[in-house]
Structure formats: structure tokens, C-alpha cells
Amino acid sequence: MIKKKTKLSRAEINEQSRLLKRKKKHKGLPSGSRINQTNQSTTKTTQTVSDSRIGSKKPIPLIVTETTSSITKTHSNAKTIDVKKLSPEKELQELENNPYLEQLLDMVEDDLQLSIQQQQDLNTMLDRIDELMQQLGYVDDELIEETEMQEDIMSLLKRR
Template sequence: MLKNKSKKNRQEINEESRELKRKRKHKGLPSGSRFNGKQNNKKTLNIIKDPRIGSKKPISLVQTDDPIIKVNQPKKVKLTPEQELDQLENDTKLDHLLDLVEQGKTLTNEQQSYLDNKLDRIDQLMKQLGYEDNDFDDELEEPKEDIVSLLKRN
């Protein structure tokens, strides 16, 4: 019942212990890692500043009718009648809708209301600026004939 174990001699035991010591020596972090530049760069890259931290906006702790914080709303620029008329004349959507009407195509309710509103506004601006639309007046009225010209025809 004796087991045959091969006993190691002193020299083999010393070699194994040296190997284990070498393996243990290379475990862990390298010495002086605290002051190496590589380690510090990694930390600064990982830390991204949160823009929400350190905000200087006043925040009311109690709900009131008069708010301290004012929301920036875009201000509408007041156009002069000339500028507004130029803007309406250069409106591509309006031009497209007028082309459709000239071609005899039907418009949707939204397109028709847009067209009517813009044309009404153009009429208001032209009256306000004193412009007269003589082009349409000539087409609607029949030319007046003199009695003399009627007699010459017959």
C-alpha cells in the first residue's frame, strides 16, 4: 500500500521555487504608475464635463405667478410693406400654386386657403403703397369706341 512517489531532490525544489518567485514578481501593476503620463491621459479622456453641472440660472424653489426665468422666444421682425410685398412676390410656393391654377388643376382646401390669403395680403399691400394694377383693368373693360369710328366702319 505504499505509493510510489518520486521525491524531488533539493535542486529541483529550488528551481521550482525560483520560477514561482518570478511569476509572483510580475503580478500586479508596474511600479510608479501613479506618476506616469499615460495613466493620467486616460483619466482625463474618460471624464467628460457635464454641461448641466454648475449652471448659473436662477431656479425658483417656490411656485409663483411671476417667473424669474425668462424663456428666449424668437422675436418677429416687423417688415415694412415694401419688404413684405417683395417677399410675397418671391414666394416659390405661391408661384407654384398660381401655375397650377393657370393649368386648370384643382387645389386642395389648404392650398386654396393659402393662395387666397396671400393674394388678399398682396392686394392690401398694393392699396397701402398706392400701386394700381392697370394690367387687369385694361383686359376687363372693352375699348370705348367713338361715334366717328363707328360711322367710318359702316
């Protein structure tokens, strides 16, 4: 009483494999399930459902202009020093530690072109530092006279 298995023909094997493949194919969720769920929930409703995959609508400038450069932003953020309230020592210290002045000096060292406003700012800050150093006695008068004498000698040599 042992039953013998009958051999299946090639056509029957192919039919069974097609059925198994069809069953396997229908497992899982249908494609596009995220999109279909959001569309079904918004049918005939005035509510707007925000899709997390959509980014900001803010326009992004493709060309860098003068107003968007970091140099002008730091200039607008640079704090002004009130001369009347600070002692010369503190004013000199704040001028030397000014980030805008450091940035301008770095640009000069890198041989970058400064705008007219930046050049004026640099000149006024450096002139004020020179005045404060002379007030505080940090600059030798002999050194100044020596440089003036060298300039006079250079101008005489150039005349020849």
C-alpha cells in the first residue's frame, strides 16, 4: 500500500511553476503605495497635506552678487567703536582685534582688489591706530624721523 507517485509531464510542471510564480508575484504591497495613500486621503477635501519629500519653495540665486558676498555681510555686522567712551588703551585693543580689520588686512596680503568703501575703512582704521599709538607713546619719534630722512634721501637720489 504504498502509493507510487506518478511522473508529471513537462506541460504540467510548467503550469504549476506558472501558478507558483503568480502567487509569489502578488506578495507585499502594491507599487506606489505611499503616493496612493496620500491621494486617497485628500480626495474631495480642502485640506492640503504637506508631502515631506517636497522641499522649500524659496528661490535660490544662481549668480553670486556683490550684496550676497560674505565680505559685505561682515562689514555690516562689524561693530562700531565709540571713541568718547573708551580709553585709548581699550580703543587700541579693540581696533587691533576687530575682525573686519583682520579680514581687510588678509585681503591686502593676498593681493585681492579692495572696493572703495573697504579701502576707506582700512585707511581710517590704520590712521586711528597710528594716532592712538602716538598718544600712548608706543611709537618712537626717532624711528619716524629716521624713515622721513630715508624718504628724503630716496627723493634726492631719484632726481638725478
